[in-house]
Amino acid sequence: MKKFIVIIISFLLLSPKVFARIYTVQKNSALSSIQQAINIATNGDTIMVMPGVYAEKNIQVNKSLVLIGKSFPVLDGQHSYEIISIKADNVILEGFKLIHSGISSLIDIAGIKIYARKNVVIKNNILDDTFFGIYLQKAVNCLIENNKLKGVATTDQQSGNGIHCWQCDSLRIIGNTIAGHRDGIYFEFVTNSAIWRNVSHANMRYGLHFMFSHENTYIGNIFKNNNAGVSVMFSHGVKMFNNIFEDNWGDGCYGIFLKEITDSYISGNKFLRNTTGIFMEGATRVLVEKNEFSKNGWAVKIDASCLDDTIRINNFLGNSFDVATNGTLVSSFSYNYWDKYEGYDLNKNNIGDVPYHPVSLFSMIVAENPSAMILFRSIMATMLDKIEKILPGITPENLVDNFPYMKPIHL
Amino acid sequence: MKKIIKYVIVDILRNKIVIAYTLLLLAISFGLFNLDDNTSKGLLSLMNIVLIIVPLICIIFSTIYVYNSSEFIELLVSQPLQRKHIWMSLFGGIAIALSLAFFIGVGIAVFIYSFTPAALILLGVGLLLTIIFVAIALLAAVYTRDKAKGIGISVLLWLYFSLIFDGLVLFILFQFQDYPLEKLMVVISSLNPVDLSRILILLQLDVSALMGYTGAIFKDFFGTQTGIIISFVVLLLWIWAPLWASLRRFNRKDL
Numbered sequence: 001m002k003k004f005i006v007i008i009i010s011f012l013l014l015s016p017k018v019f020a021r022i023y024t025v026q027k028n029s030a031l032s033s034i035q036q037a038i039n040i041a042t043n044g045d046t047i048m049v050m051p052g053v054y055a056e057k058n059i060q061v062n063k064s065l066v067l068i069g070k071s072f073p074v075l076d077g078q079h080s081y082e083i084i085s086i087k088a089d090n091v092i093l094e095g096f097k098l099i100h101s102g103i104s105s106l107i108d109i110a111g112i113k114i115y116a117r118k119n120v121v122i123k124n125n126i127l128d129d130t131f132f133g134i135y136l137q138k139a140v141n142c143l144i145e146n147n148k149l150k151g152v153a154t155t156d157q158q159s160g161n162g163i164h165c166w167q168c169d170s171l172r173i174i175g176n177t178i179a180g181h182r183d184g185i186y187f188e189f190v191t192n193s194a195i196w197r198n199v200s201h202a203n204m205r206y207g208l209h210f211m212f213s214h215e216n217t218y219i220g221n222i223f224k225n226n227n228a229g230v231s232v233m234f235s236h237g238v239k240m241f242n243n244i245f246e247d248n249w250g251d252g253c254y255g256i257f258l259k260e261i262t263d264s265y266i267s268g269n270k271f272l273r274n275t276t277g278i279f280m281e282g283a284t285r286v287l288v289e290k291n292e293f294s295k296n297g298w299a300v301k302i303d304a305s306c307l308d309d310t311i312r313i314n315n316f317l318g319n320s321f322d323v324a325t326n327g328t329l330v331s332s333f334s335y336n337y338w339d340k341y342e343g344y345d346l347n348k349n350n351i352g353d354v355p356y357h358p359v360s361l362f363s364m365i366v367a368e369n370p371s372a373m374i375l376f377r378s379i380m381a382t383m384l385d386k387i388e389k390i391l392p393g394i395t396p397e398n399l400v401d402n403f404p405y406m407k408p409i410h411l
Numbered sequence: 412m413k414k415i416i417k418y419v420i421v422d423i424l425r426n427k428i429v430i431a432y433t434l435l436l437l438a439i440s441f442g443l444f445n446l447d448d449n450t451s452k453g454l455l456s457l458m459n460i461v462l463i464i465v466p467l468i469c470i471i472f473s474t475i476y477v478y479n480s481s482e483f484i485e486l487l488v489s490q491p492l493q494r495k496h497i498w499m500s501l502f503g504g505i506a507i508a509l510s511l512a513f514f515i516g517v518g519i520a521v522f523i524y525s526f527t528p529a530a531l532i533l534l535g536v537g538l539l540l541t542i543i544f545v546a547i548a549l550l551a552a553v554y555t556r557d558k559a560k561g562i563g564i565s566v567l568l569w570l571y572f573s574l575i576f577d578g579l580v581l582f583i584l585f586q587f588q589d590y591p592l593e594k595l596m597v598v599i600s601s602l603n604p605v606d607l608s609r610i611l612i613l614l615q616l617d618v619s620a621l622m623g624y625t626g627a628i629f630k631d632f633f634g635t636q637t638g639i640i641i642s643f644v645v646l647l648l649w650i651w652a653p654l655w656a657s658l659r660r661f662n663r664k665d666l
Contacts, residue, residue, distance in 0.1 A: 249617070251630070275621065297621040320621060369584050371592045374600055374629065376621065377455070378609060379463060380577030 020044040027052040034067070034075075035059050043088075049073045049096070062087045069095035072126060077101040077111070083130070086114045092121040101130040105157060110135035110164070111149075114142060122147065132160035133181060141170045151181035153204040161186035161209075162200065165193075173198060183209040184226065191215055199224070206231045207248075218243055229254040229274060238264035248274045255296065258283045268411065271296055277319070280306045289313045290411050298324050298363070306331055315408050316340075316358070323358040326367045328396040333358060337405040342389070345406045356404040359395045361388035412496045415487065419504025423476065429512050432468055436516025439464075443520075450525035451617055454533060457517070458612050461537045462605055465513060466544045467569050473505050473548035474565040478558040485666050498549075498661045502654060506545045513541050529615035532639075536608040539646045543604050544569075546653040553657045553664065576603045593628040601642070604649045611642050 023037045025047060031037055035056055037047045046066040055076040061067065061084060072095060077083040080102040084093065093112065102109040111130035114120050116138035123145040127133045133149040136142060144163060153159030162178035164186045165171060171193040177200075178184040184200030187193075187210035199222045200207035207223030208230045210216070215237040222244045223230050229248035232238065238261055245255035255274035258264075260282040269291045271277035277296040278288065281303040288311045293299035299319040300311065304327025314336045316322050322338060335351070336358075343354035362381040365372045375381045388395060423429055439460050444453040480501070487497045517537055521530045548565055555561040580599060584592060600606045614634045632638045 297618070320618065365581070369588055371596050372581065372584050373621065374596045374606070374610065375577050375580060376618070377459065377613060378577050378606065379459075379573055380581065383574070 020046060022046045022048060024048045024050065025054075026050040027054075038063065038065060041065055057081045059084045060087060061085065061091050061093075064088050064090040066092040067094070067096070068092075069097070069125075071095075072097040074099060077130070079103065082109045082111075082113055084112045086112065086117060086120055089118045090120070091117070093123075093125065094121070095124050097126040097128065098130060099128045101132075103131045103158065108132050108135060108160060108164070110160070113137065114139045118142070121145070130160075132164050133162040133178065134164070136163075136165040136168050136171065138167045139165070139171065140168065142168070143172045143174070144176060145172070145174045147176045149176065149178045149181065151179070151203075153180050153182055155204075159204055162203070165190045168193065172196070179203065183207075184223070186210070187213040187216070189213065193217075194219070196220060198222075201225050203227065208232070210235060214238075217241070222246065223248070223255075228252065229256060231257040231259070232261060233257075233259040234261075236262040236264065238266075240264075240266045240269060242268040244270045244272070245274060245277070246270070246272045250275060254279045257281075258286065261286060266291065270294070271299070276301050279303075280309065282306065283309055285309070287312075290409075291315075292317070292411060293322075294318055297321065301325070302329055302331060303327075304329060310334075312336065313409055313411075315411065317408065321360060321363040323399065324363040324367050325359060325396065325399060329399055331399075333399065333401040335403050335405060336401050337408050338401065339408075341404050341406075343404065350406050352404040352406055356401045357389070357392055357395055357399065358401060359399050360385045361395055364395055412500050415497065415500035416504045416507070419480075419501060420508050422480075423505065423508040424511075428472060429508060432472075432509075433512040433516045436464075436513060437519065440517045440520035444524040450527075451529070454525055454527075454530055454612075455616060455618070457520075458533055458609065461517065461533065461540070462609055463573060465537055465540050466572060466605060469509055469541050469544035470548045470551075470565045470569050471562065472509070473545045474552045474562050475558075476505060477501065477549060477552040478561060481666075488666060494662050495658060498658050502545065502549055505549075506542045509541050509545060510538050513537055527615075529612060532615050533612050535643070536611055536646070539643070539650070540604060540608055543646065543649045543653075546650050546657070550653040550657040550660075553660045572603055572605045576606065580606075597628065597632050601645045604646055607642055607645060611639065 023031060023041055023045065025031050025034050025037045033056055034049060034054055038061060041047060041063060043064040049069045051071045051073050053074045053076055055078055058081045074097045075083050077100045079100045083098045083101055098111040101111050110132035111127040111134060112122055113135040114137060118140045120139060120142045122134060125147045127147065127149045129152050134144055149162045151159060159182040161183040162181040162185060163173060163176065167189045169191050174196045176198045179202045182204045184203045184207045190213040193216045195218045197220045201224040203226045205228050207226035211233045213235050217239040219241045220243065224246040226248055230245060248255055253275040255271040255277045258280045262284045264286045266288045267290050271293045273295045275297045277293045277299040279301045282305045284307045286309045290313050292315045294317045296319045298321045299316050300323050302325045307330060309331035312334045316336060316338045318339060322340065338356050338358060341352060341356045343352035345352050361384045440457055443456045444450060447453050518534055521534055547568055551564045551568060552561050555564060600610055610633050614630060633642060
């Protein structure tokens with residue numbers, strides 16, 4: 001009996017922990033401010049926010065709470081404040097509409113900012129007209145899912161990034177839509193993270209931009225119509241599967257720009273209508289396979305600083321130039337399909353018997369002397385290409401696909 | 412003067428070659444636009460044709476026509492007519508007839524399939540190229556009495572504008588690789604109406620990004636409204652200069 005009483009008492013003492021309370025925040029009620037609700041809540045409680053407009057300057061979430069918005073209550077930053085600052089572990093934030101964050105060129109004001117915390121979940125929110133969208137600073141094991149971010153960037157200086165991660169680890173960024181920011185997704189010193197099914201389009205600069213971010217995986221994302229495409233630098237162990245790089249068309253625009261990337265794997269991606277599909281500079285041991293390059297200006301540009309890259313089993317369709325390089329490169333091309341291939345296949349094994357030289361003479365000339373672009377599509381340029389095809393002499397000898405496919409590869 | 416122009420036009424239009432030329436252009440332009448759903452691609456192929464075929468046919472046809480009508484010219488000179496009027500009417504007649512052929516041959520397809528700024532520039536540039544190469548043909552014909560030699564010069568001139576000039580440009584580019592040549596290239600391109608036309612059309616199409624990529628200066632110059640106007644003025648100069656030179660020669664020529 002004594003034991004039973006002790007259990008009951010201890011149970012009652014612990015009850016606030018066990019039976020988490022639910023606070024409902026509603027306009028014109030006793031509890032009309034979210035910050036007020038956070039202040040009276042304890043760890044593990046839930047705060048429900050009813051529809052309405054809440055202009056609360058800065059909301060500090062400093063306890064492990066679950067914040068749920070019903071039918072997207074609007075949190076207005078009035079063009080001057082950081083709307084939500086998360087300063088506790090295990091916070092879940094769901095279903096809010098955040099508008100008009102402050103803009104500053106001195107501090108990075110964000111719609112939602114996580115300050116060095118773990119296990120935070122941010123999902124199903126709408127961010128409209130925020131400077132930085134979701135800002136993760138030294139965050140670990142967080143989930144950013146199904147948010148819609150829309151910036152109103154006009155110039156590089158006056159705009160922030162959509163999802164900005166700095167010194168983070170083990171993030172999952174899934175199914176977000178980002179538009180109108182400076183960089184759609186920005187990583188610096190982020191490791192072991194997965195970026196899956198996001199759509200990043202119409203951003204001021206890059207759709208995806210990362211530096212010093214190792215061992216991350218990018219799957220099924222769409223990067224479309226960004227001002228400068230996608231740019232990734234100084235990282236190793238990058239894995240990119242089934243992404244779409246589309247319509248990054250303009251001067252100095254890339255589908256993807258690889259700078260100092262090592263030991264990486266790029267597979268199953270589609271590069272459509274980019275000025276340059278992939279531009280590799282200082283890329284080492286990168287395997288590019290099973291991708292489709294279609295209707296790009298240059299499908300692949302490989303700088304002389306690249307080493308040991310393998311480009312195999314890709315489809316090259318309707319590109320103005322297939323491959324351009326400014327040196328004699330030591331990367332290998334094999335088993336690709338080139339729509340410009342004119343060889344034959346006598347033994348019917350679906351692999352052409354004549355090697356294919358993907359670098360045209362004119363693209364070599366342009367790489368060496370950019371002003372020669374003035375002769376683009378002139379009879380002279382066409383003739384030079386034809387002659388070089390018949391009697392190769394100037395184009396790099398070892399840049400050759402010895403096993404070109406006869407028909408497009410079914411990827 | 413009007414009467415002579417009218418006579419020349421009627422004479423040329425009765426000529427089966429011009430009708431064949433019109434039909435050829437018509438077939439090519441309709442064929443290219445039907446070949447691909449993407450009209451911008453069709454336009455690109457059409458551009459290549461216009462830049463090769465139009466100058467070639469115009470220059471050769473006009474040269475031959477001028478030689479063939481030498482007796483007619485002699486007859487006109489014996490009449491109380493100014494030589495200037497005779498020569499200008501001859502030029503006007505040929506130019507109008509060939510322009511008409513080009514306009515029908517390419518224009519119809521353009522108006523049906525791709526009524527875009529790029530297509531309109533292609534049409535305008537094609538018409539100007541027609542007239543330019545008629546003027547150049549007149550110049551070649553007036554300087555040589557021998558028909559075979561005259562036609563030879565015409566073909567050479569066409570080869571020069573379509574091919575040799577580009578070869579020289581490439582040569583200059585590589586000889587002076589260490590110098591900034593972009594601005595010079597803009598000037599050099601205006602020395603060849605065919606190159607100038609090609610760049611003007613390309614910059615209206617999607618592929619312009621490829622040109623802008625390497626030398627923003629092309630786009631900054633040829634892509635802007637002033638650039639286009641200046642280029643068209645240069646093309647008009649290309650009509651005026653050979654015509655003026657040939658007229659000077661014709662005025663003093665001992666027929």
